[in-house]
Amino acid sequence: MNQFPILSVMLAVPLLAGLGCLMADAKLARTIALVATLLDFALGLVLWAKFDVGGAQWQFQESLPLFSGFSWKLGIDGIALLLIELSVFLMPICVLASKAIDKRVGEYMAAFLLMEALMIGVFAAQDLYLFYIFFEAGLIPMYLIIGVWGGAERIYASYKFFLYTLLGSVLMLIAMLWMVNDAGTTDIPTLMQYDFDPAAQKWLWLAFFASFAVKMPMWPVHTWLPDAHVQAPTAGSVILAGVLLKMGGYGFIRFSLPMFPSASADYAWLIYGLSMVAVVYTSLVALVQTDMKKLIAYSSVAHMAIVTVGLFAFNTQGLEGAMIVMLSHGLVSAALFLCVGVIYDRLHTREINRYGGLSINMPYYALLFMLFTMASVGLPGTSGFIGEFLSLAGIYQQSSWVAFVSTTGIILGAAYMLYLYRRIAFGGQVNADAAAMADLNPREWLMLAPIAAAVLWMGIYPESFLAPMRGDIRAIEARLAATKPAGDAKFEMGKPPPIGEAQAEGAH
């Protein structure tokens, strides 16, 4: 208990820096924000380095009984660790990506830093109500970011974003109140082991689903996402796609699955149905988009459907796959939005056919864009492949049909992403102004290169990311084992061949 409260410090750094930014002028605010986010990233690395893989499930725990009815209780497991890493990794990049923001820079940076603190809080909270407060409060800075610094339709988009997500969450709050009344504790680890009455679980699950499905977002409540993405400034899109969408998946894996295992099994059909529709429908919608950001936004919905499918496969592969898809999508979609931002800053349009032939005048840009496109498609060697493969392998054990339909999403994903890439990077240079654009500058390199490295790392050696959460996934799987629905795969573990034979085979 006497250890250094690193999680609280990680929350405090951006908060204090945010207050500082409010007072500072534009130039100073940028510096403060960059330093603070880098400092938090460094703390994040320390966190990862100190995290004892295979050790206790909950580490870095802190607890202060500050409030009535709930307490300041933080702590992380492997799942939360990785999502926190993702957040602190993306934040300095967001600050770099905000070069084009020229009005009210101090407030802008303050909103982003507040956002960072709240995101870390969501993943680190170990108290149910504390989680809710962080989860909900995230709406405020995002509402301001979209509304103040967004595009032409920003006001409609900001309202839609706020009210949609708020409506989803209030029902979850009522469910939380009921749970705490029933279980007598607000401690999340305890609640994860508490057995609620199966009949009540159904209602609770639906209430949580209302919140997470909107946040995720799942079809048919995804419509706020394209609006929010298109109108948000580049860095806002990055955070929205990179981290905020992950809160929905995190909610499922932290709350819905372990707290309501029997209801999760009962409602698996609902998740499967919505996910299958989402994969096919939103992919098709993405195919016909003429706005780059909208296209990527719809592709996010499709990818998130793979996440839900993986989560509700109720087995290790599915859960691990879902987590990797979340992390990978956090990196890849963030990078894609940054790529859009790079050319948007030059030409101030997101219309796809205003570009073309960029591989001629922006070869490095085209190279990196190609890498992220491939990662989004799920090419082996990139992070996308690992996640999608594991998720689909997981769901295949549960339901061949769901696996079949979800896999078409990969094909359609390849279609719309490659089509996008062809229209932007290949072909003739039809627009003179697009042909005159300069290649990446050092700042843009600094934004994109780290993400590219991370994408490749996750694709080539995913063990670094799988190891920290292995124990936690196993715990969730054990919790789900009793109630998990029977799959149609007749899956049977094969007998490994005798040692000698295997070696002989290897010698061929």
Next chain:
Amino acid sequence: MDWIQSLRIGAAEELLSVVGIALLVGSAWGQTRRDARAITWLAVLTLLGAAAITAPALWHGVRGADALAFSGLLSGDAFAAFAKLLIYVAAAASLLVAPAFFDKYHAMRSEYPVLVLFAVLGMGIMVSATNLLTLYVGLELNSLSAYVLAAFLKTDERSAEAGLKYFVLGALASGILLFGISLTYGFTGTIGFAGISAALSGHISMGALFGLTFVLSGLAFKISAVPFHMWTPDVYEGAPTPVTTFFASAPKVAALALTMRVALEAFGTQAAAWQQIVSFIALASILVGALGAIGQSNLKRLLAYSSINNVGFMLVGLASATPQGAAAMLVYLTIYVPMTIGGFVAILMLKDEDGNQLEGMADIAGLSRTRPMLALGLGSIMFSMAGIPFFFGFWGKFVVFQSAVNAGMVWLAAAAAVASVIGAYYYLKVLKVMYFDEPVDRVTGRSDMLHEWLLASCAVFVSPLGYLVTKGLTALTMTAAGVLFAPV
């Protein structure tokens, strides 16, 4: 014999009446601006003194027979003390904001603080009443002062209209209340709360049920709950802003505390009979308050609807009819009072170059760029009223929902929570106008130092720092609310 104790228990009221009368006499001679200011400060000091006298009762959790004064007509128990403290603070705040406002119209008169003191005296009697007649006397003393206050700007047509409207409708409500009281007396044979409670245990007769309904209707008018809310937007808009600040805070506390005491103490044995009435009123207030506010372009009207909306949320706590629910209402009130005072103080600070008051939604367009701190203060209060965490306003909604869920009224909590999303829309609209729209730069006038400090302290209270007081607040409200229920 008992006189000493009775006088001791009623000390705060006695102080207020004596000082009130003295200041009234003094104001007959002191009619200059300086005198009016001096009398205002004296009134504020009196309120602080009354608060100091009242606080120990809350601290010691006084209850039951020890607290009764004047043969059981008044009770100086912890519950009354809690409500009175809130009332005194709210009244003091609305006194402090007044001079700067009235000076502009050369209307700062010494009667203002005196009237406020008498209204506060009436409220003190209301929240301490343990008898239907004491209740009525307190209510009328408060209302009569309030009618005059609403019309305080004699030369302003809107103010006169507000005063008249308030008077006519208030008189009607008093009539309804009195009718209910007479029915209750007729069917229970007593006007003491304890006696009514005893007489109503068991089966409730149709006549007593009518009496209960009429009493609750009269009280619903005073707390401006739907369907008796019609007067609120007009009166709030028409009355001078410091008076509106007062109306939205102190009398609200008094009327709600009174309603709690009547419902839980006098009619406590028949909770099942009024729970559905209160549930309906609560939901209707939340919905009408939220929907009505959406189209408003005047900020004072908007806050009037918002207060209807907030009362609805508080009544959710009453509907659960548990000590936890009552405590939740008190928590909500404690958060609501600074929120609403802060909101109106922010409106008071909206002035143009010549010092004229601005209160239109269009006037604050782009305020975040011309007056960032003012926008931040008003913005925090709006988010807080919308109940968005991490602002402290969330905590008020949280505890009332919690009490409803724990009392088994999950549907009520869920419906209220969903309706709160509708409410969020118009609070966001204020934010949108201040932060997203292009500046019109109409708010250019200098604001009063005192206003700035008040707004700043309200904004700090509704900020996440407010959560640090939740522990103490819970303990105090549980003590206070426990008084209304028979000891276990």
